[in-house]
Amino acid sequence: MQALQAPNKSETTLRSITTTSNTTTPLASQGNHDGDSTKLWWKKRFRLGEFLIEKSITAISFLSFAFIALIFVFVFRESLPIFSTSAVKKPAETKQVQQETYGDETPAAELQQQVDERKRSVENLEEGGATAANLAGKIWQPVSSKPKYGMLPLIVGSLKVTAVAVLFSAPMAILAALFTAAFAPKWAKELLKPAIEILAGIPSVVIGFFALIAMATFLQKTFGFQYRLNAFVGGIALSLAVIPIIYTITEDSLSRVPKVITEASLALGASKWQTALFVVLPAASPGIFAGILLGIGRAFGETMIVLMATGNASILSGDLFEPVRTMSATIGAEMGEVVFGDTHYTVLFFIGAVLFLFTFTLNAIAEVFIRQRLMKRFEGQ
Amino acid sequence: MRKLGRKLLGLSIPLFSGLCAFFIVLIVLIVMGETIIGGWSTLSWEFLSTGPKEGMTEGGIYPAIIGTFLLVVIMSIAGVPIGTITAIYLSEYASQKSILARMIRFAVNTLAGVPAIVFGLFGLGFFIQFVGTGMDKVLSGGAELKWGQPNILWASLTMALLTLPVVIVSVEEAIKAVPRELREASLALGATKWETIRKVVLPNSITGILTGGILAVSRGAGEVAPILFTGAAYFLPHLPSALSDQFMELGYHIYIMTTQSPDVEATRGIQYATTLVLLVLTFALNFSAMFLRYKIRTRTAR
């Protein structure tokens, strides 16, 4: 009886039951009845299989993080020699020479030549002043007797192409998303959404091919610029890859604007377009901004399209209609032909590290905008 | 005057935004139309079943198709299990607040945003230079250069890494679509967590895993930047027969045929037809993924 007694209120309620009960044996008296097997039914069993599976699943999941860490480490590690003055590597690494001729052995002479070449390039680098000064230079000429690794034209190239791409794709994608969210009849939505998904699914090499073969000629005829392949053409081509990103995120954040807000505006006598433009669009602005950031990141990091459609000349100029070479395209075009471990190789990795950091930062900012601002606004927290 | 302005604006905004939408659809149609028209006449059974001839100015793309196929198969073998397991961890084992789960989520988001070319650099720096060269040192004392150079294994693993977030996101979505009630039913019957996952959660998210795999394959077949210097070859007389062989690939083939072919004009037909094949391949994959996803969603809404 005492075992069942609750301290306060329920005492009365319990009594009515205990009166119908015959026994008042204290609970949990040790070892009184039943065989061991039933007595210990509750005893926690150690399930080895279960334990091992959980640990392996956790360990394997951790791989994603490990790989991100490894990407950081290796991309930066390979670009590290830039920062040390003695860019010459240990002789042991001369074996890490990429073979362009498959299966054949690299003749010793050739090896030696490559080593010399590398030494020379390093010397030249030092000759031309500090590495940093060389990197900040205006000329990118990695393959020459006096290699120059001025990244400025590449950076400007990337910026030009990205600017064209985003300036072209952002208004179009945002307006198209607004159209889907506010004005489109059902059939138009059902046409547009798959079209965007298809566009998002087109491989970038196909877009590059299309830009190189068809679009460049068309644009040249229309605008009459001198070079068929240039920053403008590359940027327009890139926008085909950027449109789906900005559209999807904009459309998503527009559709997340609560109906009550829209209805309130409409109820106040605002027309459909006024509501769309002055209520829905501003309410979704953090999401749209995030979409643009992700679009910039994509444009900046994209390789194949710019590699094929920009003309790939490392000219430092502000003219949008001149051929350019972007950072990503430089890696794509030159990494296949460099000697492992030499300055050129290192500089290309350095460019990669910059690309990585840049897109990483953009994505992180976009994430903050999507997650925090948008959620806060609509969920009132 | 003001009224008129407002009226014009009221008309022009839906109209203008509609035009943008229409323009996007038009672009998609043009890209597809251009590829089909340009590639149709060259496309034939022979084109698909023979290799390049006459210094790559004639012949087909058979080795590139096989190479692409092998690439995505090896990639899937490596990536889909890891992605599935990670999705299981994130949705079934991790509590949302745990630091480890947050780290993994952060990593998946970051992986999804890394430019493809950086994956290529990583493949070169990590798989080829570090792992491959290390393997050579261990296996042959560094005498033989076998693994420390670009090959299909390193290219596939690089691609697996790139497509990992695709798999994880897709599988996680499918696992989350498995009704809570089914999990509870299983647990209430005295099943352990893993028994519940294996017998209830996984069988019910198999379509999601399939979708993730298909989307990853579609992505992997279309990306070229990561394999530029991790294993793709300009031309190979033989099909790859070992993991340490290089390979030809459709996307890479398009790239080199259009930019580095000895006679770019003469091979237009081949370029178009190769692009058409790649486009059809990715579309077929994407559509089947879309279809499966649609099936998952309607089933959840039961």
Place this chain on the structure above:
Amino acid sequence: MNQNGYKITTRNLSLSYGPKLALKDISVGIRTNYVTALIGPSGCGKSTFLRALNRMNDLIDGVQTSGEVLVDDIDVYRNDVDVVALRKKVGMIFQRSNPFPKSIYDNIAYGPRINGIHEKNKLDQIVERSLKQAALWDEVKDDLKKSGLALSGGQQQRLCIARALAVDPEVILMDEPASALDPLATAKIEELIFELKEKYTIVIVTHNMQQAARVSDYTAFFYIGKLIEFDETKNIFTSPKEKQTEDYVTGRFG
């Protein structure tokens, strides 16, 4: 099994979701081989209490429990208690019938199989016995291969009961098992509950007071996380001691 006649006893059981207190100091004794009904307005904590008995609340992030739940005199919230074993002993039927998207046979064989029973004839026996106990055998014996989802709502719920019986539980917790069913199917379930109490201890959550009055021997009335009154069912419905209970059972609120 247990000499004092109580299968489950809770002592000062309190439960909170984060900062929100859902159950406050519940002390109650549930008698072996009787049906105990839990009633109260929605959100009063009756389902939460039910789920606390076989630790199903563990699955929800941020749930904190204090006090004791004794099943056969063992506090199941102790660290060394095996939740899996507990749930085998204390089965559960849910509000929405939740058969697995498998055949009827496989639904019922699920529990035995995870307990390591794989011999065909043994499984056959268990399936038949469980379906008979759940009064479903005559309706489905000819197509055990049919999907569990192809059955009607009432049949599905009885399938779930059969599935729970197949693992030989001692207690069956039912969370509004008939709330989604039509009157006829409900009557069948109630009939079944009446038969099952011969062998099992049953705790049933219901929002239907007639149902509580019909099927249960004891009734607990919950209100805003507190146990207001617990007594024999006839007392609760004819002469409740608390004003709130009276108001509720006479339909003045709820």
